[in-house]
Amino acid sequence: MTKVLTDTRSIRIKGRSFLALVLSPEPPLDAWLTRLDDLASRSAGFFLGRPVVLDVADLEIDRAGLKKLIDELGQRNVRIMGIEGGRPSLFEPGMPPAMKGGRPAPDIEIPAETTAEPVGAAPAKAAVPIVQVEPQATRAISSIVIREPVRSGQSVIFPEGDVTVVGSVASGAEIIAGGSVHIYGTLRGRALAGSVGNASARIFCRRLEAELLAIDGVYKTAEDMAPNLRGQAVQLWLEGDSIMAERLN
């Protein structure tokens, strides 16, 4: 199955508050790009035209190197919406903007307290979308269908649209979709819908035993879920900052 990524460690991709993908290149960059190509080829359309944050905090790189890296990523259709962790001297006009913690960094460095967000801030706060994907009237809604169980340790990441799993999602597995998540089986792992900023995304599952549910960055852990929903066929959606749930019959 090409769309199931089993080795998520080979390339670090983090959902920034579940809203944008973060790429953290590691030296040597040639080898890293090769792994990226491999990942992209195994997960058709993974990065296609998708906004990505480039995290260069742990990377020794100069301005020329950074330009080249942006160029290489551009050739792969990776659109960089911002660069995190870069020294001001790295930037020049025409480059993606500097960002901090997933938000555009101020032009002038302000002492830490005012910009730093507390670690573990209330989850609902993180729901402020950092990317507003411009609605394009003609764009077809894309989706993928996984026809087998998603196993513990696997991630299915599909920022372009909906993910449907015909089978169960195991404890320790995760589905990250730009659109809605549909699970025709038991959801025991994590399901993250609307992960690039889509508050109308929903999660549907035939049987709810989830470890974590998130829509547009608002999340619920197993402990926050109403016990009477466990084991039920359920749909979940977002109203304001709250995840709503209802049994499907």
Next chain:
Amino acid sequence: MAKVIVVTSGKGGVGKTTSTAALGAALAQRNEKTVVVDFDVGLRNLDLVMGAERRVVYDLVNVIQGDAKLPQALIRDKRLDTLFLLPASQTRDKDSLTPEGVEKVMAELKKHFDWIICDSPAGIERGATLAMRHADIAVIVTNPEVSSVRDSDRIIGLLDAKTERAERGERVEKHLLLTRYDQARAERGDMLKVDDVLEILSIPLVGIVPESTDVLKASNLGAPVTLADSKSAPALAYLDAARRIAGETVPMTIPGEKRGFLGKLFGRRAA
């Protein structure tokens, strides 16, 4: 055509080595030439369970490193002349297994044997992925408890990604072997039920081996449980499982229950 079986689990101590020996002996008793290969470099155990620990001269690592030829390292079982052991090294570490070396040994074993059964180390690291690398069939050994089930699920994912078959776009045939099953504890709710485990893992069941002191007795004798006492409950379960792996249809029983009860569950397949 030689078939390569990996006996794997993710979690440690669930009964992989016990199962490798028991299934190996059961397949060899069908008069099919069988070798059990210990991949647990550094923590070898299979030689003990097979009762061959005093006969080990060369091992898998010696063969890989070219210090010995394969026939020098193979130990023929004293009870069954169709059964062989390729022991692991106790003194080297896991890094002495190289992918190229393992590939060469497997290719050579395939020329001489009908069944090659690889006893995987616990974990999901190199040793375990090398043991599964060339497998046609995987026996996933699982105990009826949540951590074992979750680790098995993880291993099933790796079987679909890291094996040669997966890389060729083919599938490894997967079989769930539920071991250390205790009917009384399952009824009390102290253990997962067979049905629950099958629902979570959604792969076909190949056998249910009861928790039994016969297993310990056999390993103290240095005999696979299927040879030590072929009438004992675990032996019967392993003998049936081996027949299913060889392609026969055998009705499934839950140890401690009436025969045939589980018939409807056997053969259940992944969605």
